[in-house]
Amino acid sequence: MRDRLDISMRANHVFFAVLMGIGLICVALAVAMNDTFYLRLGTEALILGGLALSVDILLGFGGLLSLGQALYFGIGAYVSALVLREVPSFWLAMAAATGVTLLAGIIGGLIANRVRGVYFALITFGMAQVVAKVVYNTRELGASDGLIGVPVLEIPLGVITVSAGDPLAFFLLTLSVLTILYAAVAYLFTTPFGRVVIALKANEKRVPFLGYNTWGPRMVCYVVAALVAGITGALYPMLRGFVSPELMFFASSGNAVIMVVLGGVGTLIGALYGAVLLTFLKSVVGSYTEHHLIAIGVIFIFAILFMPKGIIGVAKPSLERRLIRFDEQTDAARIKATGERA
Amino acid sequence: MKPILHTENLSIAFGGLKAVDAISMSATPHEITTVIGPNGAGKTTLFNLISGALKPGSGKVYLDGKDVTRFGPAQLQHAGLARSFQITNLFFEMTVRENLRLASQILEPISHAVRPLRRTGRAARKVDELIERFDFHDKVHEQVGYLSHGEQRRLEIAMCLACEPKLLMLDEPTQGMSHADTDETEELIKSLTQNVSILLIEHDIGIVMSVSDHVIVMHQGQKIADGTPAEVRANPAVQAAYFGHG
Numbered sequence A: 001m002r003d004r005l006d007i008s009m010r011a012n013h014v015f016f017a018v019l020m021g022i023g024l025i026c027v028a029l030a031v032a033m034n035d036t037f038y039l040r041l042g043t044e045a046l047i048l049g050g051l052a053l054s055v056d057i058l059l060g061f062g063g064l065l066s067l068g069q070a071l072y073f074g075i076g077a078y079v080s081a082l083v084l085r086e087v088p089s090f091w092l093a094m095a096a097a098t099g100v101t102l103l104a105g106i107i108g109g110l111i112a113n114r115v116r117g118v119y120f121a122l123i124t125f126g127m128a129q130v131v132a133k134v135v136y137n138t139r140e141l142g143a144s145d146g147l148i149g150v151p152v153l154e155i156p157l158g159v160i161t162v163s164a165g166d167p168l169a170f171f172l173l174t175l176s177v178l179t180i181l182y183a184a185v186a187y188l189f190t191t192p193f194g195r196v197v198i199a200l201k202a203n204e205k206r207v208p209f210l211g212y213n214t215w216g217p218r219m220v221c222y223v224v225a226a227l228v229a230g231i232t233g234a235l236y237p238m239l240r241g242f243v244s245p246e247l248m249f250f251a252s253s254g255n256a257v258i259m260v261v262l263g264g265v266g267t268l269i270g271a272l273y274g275a276v277l278l279t280f281l282k283s284v285v286g287s288y289t290e291h292h293l294i295a296i297g298v299i300f301i302f303a304i305l306f307m308p309k310g311i312i313g314v315a316k317p318s319l320e321r322r323l324i325r326f327d328e329q330t331d332a333a334r335i336k337a338t339g340e341r342a
Numbered sequence B: 001m002k003p004i005l006h007t008e009n010l011s012i013a014f015g016g017l018k019a020v021d022a023i024s025m026s027a028t029p030h031e032i033t034t035v036i037g038p039n040g041a042g043k044t045t046l047f048n049l050i051s052g053a054l055k056p057g058s059g060k061v062y063l064d065g066k067d068v069t070r071f072g073p074a075q076l077q078h079a080g081l082a083r084s085f086q087i088t089n090l091f092f093e094m095t096v097r098e099n100l101r102l103a104s105q106i107l108e109p110i111s112h113a114v115r116p117l118r119r120t121g122r123a124a125r126k127v128d129e130l131i132e133r134f135d136f137h138d139k140v141h142e143q144v145g146y147l148s149h150g151e152q153r154r155l156e157i158a159m160c161l162a163c164e165p166k167l168l169m170l171d172e173p174t175q176g177m178s179h180a181d182t183d184e185t186e187e188l189i190k191s192l193t194q195n196v197s198i199l200l201i202e203h204d205i206g207i208v209m210s211v212s213d214h215v216i217v218m219h220q221g222q223k224i225a226d227g228t229p230a231e232v233r234a235n236p237a238v239q240a241a242y243f244g245h246g
């Protein structure tokens, strides 16, 4: 049998596969029904899911509640938009967004990682607020209007070229980016480094006595989270054709936290479930009433009361037990097989 | 023999309270040096000063002849020091093996930090060795929070051994243990001196007398006696301050 942390991560992968399955079925339906609205909505959900994933890296693994994670999402989006308006190159935009968020993440990490708990939440909130207001007041960045006129991209992917204007193609591209990010982050948390980060969340005071530096792993965790937000943020103007300072406002950061809590903190994949759920709820409820925020607030309250561990938390324990049983059976079978051979 | 650890006039005060007051002491390699003293004598605080958990107000700490006074806990760990805690201090939501694995992976080079967790190699071997030695076979995948108190205390020691320290500091390892567990732990501690030097805090006088090579007695932050178990037992000041209470 494997370690619980490995079992837990494998369970997350199963939920990832389930979401993929559901997603692809929905896409097939959308294509069959000639829909573009829901495809684009799904793409947006995935992009916002990247921001939520970034929040979960910090909250679920680093034990750090960021109330300003939209800062990096916004930086990624703005850099991408700025590049694309000059040079319509997908790869250049992605590279620039990655580079700038890396830098911003390091600076932000140096500031925020000096404190913990409520102070961390407030500092991250403050940093995002400051940058958002600066952007809001900078004419070169479009001020309150944001940047419009991001051209529709042709994206060369080796053998094929996809258009960002093609809802299906861009959805699949976004799904691929999210898959890569999810896989990379999931991998990182199964390494010795990841174990130290998880240990820091569980019992920070004990970790230095085991010989581990506490600042370094936290810093890496913070920067990785910033990168995930920035990279998905870079996709945003490709989908919508514009960026606006609202992307960095507290509403965005707060929504991302809600998505993670709805989906399940510390599961990585919960962030994507939460993002899909919240995005579609907003759209559906919003089409019936202007007061959709009330409805969503009520749903959120009930979700916290009745599913404190989120959607994933409801089904995960039994899935983990199954995985453990499966492991035990395969182990037993292997021992039997090798025993018989011996 | 050159001491593995020695302190010079180590002191710290909390407000007006001199919790550790000019303690000079040393520990000999491959011996068991035990710090005793009544409740509140300053034993744990002395451990905190030596292990980098607290910075001393004045005085020096030398590990293997090297001045480590300003070292933090992680640096001290790299210098060869490991400590356990009086109040069990583990990763309670993780399993026994995950705890041991976490402590053992320090043996592997930093370049392995973002490679897959290896099922073989030095850390994995150390984990297996500790599971064997501390008899955790049936509990490897148990969450530490669900272990019995005695098992948790045992794991606390195992965690310290994972990094193969030169000096092992144990703060009341048998605290709250059953008689059987206490006897077992006593045997274990004795057997460890082959590989490490031990600095021990212990309340059980029976254990102190049977395992210690050297005893240091603290009272109200100060060292009031220092010697072999027999010498210390015969010391009138110790009898007044310590044995008098029991």
Ligand SMILES: Nc1ncnc2c1ncn2[C@@H]1O[C@H](COP(=O)(O)OP(=O)(O)OP(=O)(O)O)[C@@H](O)[C@H]1O
Pocket (backbone or CB within 6 Å): B014, B017, B019, B037, B038, B039, B040, B041, B042, B043, B044, B045, B046, B086
């Ligand atoms: N961080 C601290 N702040 C203030 N006072 C402290 C602190 N740590 C310890 N003390 C005080 O210092 C004195 C020595 O405490 P310490 O824990 O070192 O005693 P001890 O010898 O380990 O006792 P015990 O046998 O009960 O474990 C006590 O009076 C305690 O209240």
Ligand SMILES: [Mg+2]
Pocket (backbone or CB within 6 Å): B043, B044, B045, B086
């Ligand atoms: Mg104590």
